Amino acid sequence: MRFRFTPEQEAFRQELREFLREEVPKAEAVDGFSQSFSKKLAARGWIGLAWPKEYGGQGLGPIEQMIYTEEMILHDAPRGYHFVAERQVGPSLIRHGTEEQKREWIPKIINADVSFALGLSEPNAGSDLANVQTRAERDGDDYVVNGQKIWTSNAHLCDHIWLVVRTDPNAPKHRGISCLIADLRAPGVTIQPLYDMTGGHHFNQVFFENVRVPVSRRVGEENQGWYILAEHLDFERSGIERLVELERHFWDVIELARRLAREGRLPPALRHRLAELAVELEVGRLLCYRVAWLQSTGRVPNAEASMAKVFGTEWSQRVTQAAMNLLQLSGAAWKEGEFGGTAARLYLHAVSRTIAAGTSEIQRNIIATRGLGLPRS
Missing domain, CATH: 1.20.140.10 (Butyryl-CoA Dehydrogenase, subunit A, domain 3)
Structure with a gap:
């Protein structure tokens, strides 16, 4: 591993620091969410900066992405609005989404027009995430989703959710899973707060009752979501x-x-x-x-x-x-x-x-x- 950054990378870090010293004190945020601040990052091309240029990214590398993330955190920047979409949803779409999905969602993420929560854990599916029981049954051009997610960070502040569901209950548990993009404002979605030991509201329970999600919002092949999910978690970790x-x-x-x-x-x-x-x-x-x-x-x-x-x-x-x-x-x-x-x-x-x-x-x-x-x- 190289133990020095290139002159260009050091210059990028300095540019970030100057911007953050100027803009973070002026940002108006709720629990680290500020779409207006995210919009300022978007205007500079810094959201998705490591993504391919053909989708609106800067075509830079993981090291520049890491520098960007490190400085955002050290300056306590309110990055919550775009953070999950940038860290996990966008990379998963780039690797596994259809061309139509990439054209639809990547610009929204890069321009800070959409925020995502992660619908992964359930009451009986935490460390054993392959045990998810939230069902998605095919009905024409839609899936009908029923089930529950728990420990869903910031669902009350987001407008969409990356949703891990079971599409084949008869398959071995690792092979009957699919990944959907669902609207948290859709009929049948209920979000309930979970207060942690500090008294803070960060986590939520999210209930799905006959929620319709278009099949066109499934990312990857049906029943092959576990492999996307494993990679998705690597992005998070x-x-x-x-x-x-x-x-x-x-x-x-x-x-x-x-x-x-x-x-x-x-x-x-x-x-x-x-x-x-x-x-x-x-x-x-x-x-x-x-x-x-x-x-x-x-x-x-x-x-x-x-x-x-x-x-x-x-x-x-x-x-x-x-x-x-x-x-x-x-x-x-x-x-x-x-x-x-x-x-x-x-x-x-x-x-x-x-x-x-x-x-x-x-x-x-x-x-x-x-x-x-x-x-x-």
């Missing part, structure tokens, strides 16, 4: 966001530790732990850079994506635990707007980071079987 989303918080923790050290109140054990976390941050960053580099060479970083995901999410839990150790009892005071309140909220939220997009146990299985070639039993 391979990004740098699962590491750097907590980087800003980590440096706030370091500032608190410096203040405690000046006052003679920083325990030596915590000093050493923070030094380890600083080293681990850079290790995690290189794991993410490696994924982008492998993608830039045309390789599929399957096990490598799982390595980056499990390392980054477990690092984030160690960071939030260190913050609470530094704060001691004041960390439980939960005063919004203060560091203690932020630390407490992130500490509770970090629990889900090693579950979402596949548990750490699932990631280690992928590393063992696909990376190391170990037997399944």
Whole structure:
């Protein structure tokens, strides 16, 4: 792997930083969603910048895409409106969609005209995602969808959903799955909030009752959706966001530790732990850079994506635990707007980071079987 960015890539990073310093403070966002901010990115051609030029992308590479994502997160940009569509839906459409689907949906994503939630997990289909039971039955030119999705992030803020359904209940579970694009405003769709431990509304349950989805919105062949889904999850796991989303918080923790050290109140054990976390941050960053580099060479970083995901999410839990150790009892005071309140909220939220997009146990299985070639039993 090359350990240096090209001059062009460094210049692109600097351009991003200047834009974000100017525009992020002015953005009006709700829970990280701001279509107007996404529109500004679209005007510069930065959404889908690694996609082929024939569909409106810039034709750049995965490394530029990674730089873009890293700077967006480090500057706390409200990228929610277009983020899932750009990270997962667009790449899946480019690889598996029909020409008509690409012409219809890719420009909408690139121009920030559409937002997507992910309809994957169900009450009995989490880590075993192939156990999905939401049914889609063919009726002429439509599918009629009935079932339930759970832990659907930001469905209440999105207008479409990438929906994993069972189209053949008699086939082996990995072979009866299809992927649809459904309208969240369609008749028969009900969205109910799920409040997490922090009291925040990020997750939802989504119910489908005789929801009609045109067959033309099926991506890929019928009953072959599992293979698209597996790749789809690699797109989700391979990004740098699962590491750097907590980087800003980590440096706030370091500032608190410096203040405690000046006052003679920083325990030596915590000093050493923070030094380890600083080293681990850079290790995690290189794991993410490696994924982008492998993608830039045309390789599929399957096990490598799982390595980056499990390392980054477990690092984030160690960071939030260190913050609470530094704060001691004041960390439980939960005063919004203060560091203690932020630390407490992130500490509770970090629990889900090693579950979402596949548990750490699932990631280690992928590393063992696909990376190391170990037997399944």
